[in-house]
Amino acid sequence: MRKKVLFYNGSLRMGGIERVLVEVLQNIDKSKMDIDLVIEDGAKSLNVFEKDIPKEIEIFYLKSEKLIKFTDSFRKKKKNIFYKVIYNLLMNYESHIKKNNLRRLVKNKKYDVVIDFDMGLSKYIKMIDVDKKIAWVHASIKNWYERESRIARLGKRLQQYDNIVTICDEMKEETANLFPFLRNKLLRIYNPFNFNRILDLSEEKVENKYYENDFIIAIARLTTHQKDFLTLIKGFKRAKELTKISEKLYILGDGPDREKIEKMIKDENMEKDIILLGSVKNPYPWLKKAKLFVHSSKYEGFGLVLVEALILNKKVISSACPTGPKEILENGKIGNLYEVGDYEKLAYYIVESLKNDNIDEELIKKEIQKFNKEVVIKEYEKLILE
DSSP, X not given: OOEEEEEEESOOSSSHHHHHHHHHHHHSOTTSEEEEEEEEEEOTTTOTTGGGSOTTSEEEEEEEXXXXXXXXXXXXXXXXXXXXXXXXXXXXXXXXXXXXXXXXXXXXXXOSEEEESSSTTTTTGGGOOOSEEEEEEOSOHXXXXXXXXXXXXXXXHHTTOSEEEESSHHHHHHHHHHOGXXXXXXXXXXXXXXXXXXXXXXXXXXXXXXXXXXXXXXXXXXOTTTBOHHHHHHHHHHHHHHHOOOOEEEEEOOOTTHHHHHXXXXXXXXXXXXXXXXXXXXXXXXXXXXXXXXXXXXXXXXOHHHXXXXXXXXXXXXXXXXXXHHHHTGGGTSSEEEOTTXXXXXXXXXXXXXXXXXXXXXXXXXXXXXXXXXXXXXXXXXXXXX
């Protein structure tokens, strides 16, 4: 008998969790289950991944784009006390609408399994009566939630799930240490990667003047809360001081802290050598052509781009932040790791990697097979169907 499965996620906007969700829904065996997808954020103009969801999967939105835009118009003016009051009232109204739409859906559909893919459903999970409830943890809870009160509240909500999936062993252990009472519910399933798609996309032709140069690359959302751009900038500057390297550093990505990062670059007098290229629809040709890939974070969910760089046989340098990079790079076996903030060590690895560009392709290929979608999707199916 086919299982009726509900996947839940906050949005289908451009993001790491959304990319993973699309990969799962495209590749999971839909002959064994009927799948619906519930998305909280109904701003369709921003949900760029909607077009990639398989046609046989029905999508339900809990909040309309009109309501979201109306609320957001008050958020932008909430320094004014009047607008702040209205904004808070609208947020409560949005929550009411979301809850009612969700209640109506689960009452009519009678699902067997609910998968809360970003833990955004945890506040409402009590009202869903199904055989199996599964939550996915995509980030270091300790670093992401920060405040002890929020962490404790999340722990209580996670008790309502039958299984809690983390995306690497380090994250599983961290979660177990935070919530010992959940240890028996925890398991690890890696994110799935479509190796062939990444290799094919890396062959796409690029017409951009910067692409013709020799360069090192970093790919990250421009946010200083999570990403350690200061260490990246200072490490690259130090590498140039040590050896007078000619390569530029290109940073692909966009985000709320672009101006802050531009100032960091200017303060280090590196405007000619470090270029912010913004969002690039297809980063893989850039990644393939780069001399090496550098990843600088204070903490990670997992670090999808690290695996993508390895798929493209790139030399990889990463901060040894929680959670993901150490596990992906096999504690330095297939890539270099430096402690968060250690720009001198980062500079050393940049210099050494440019001097010696040999990599053990067979070893890398062997170690990253555990991330192949063919392997990972079977683990998804086993968890859902058993």
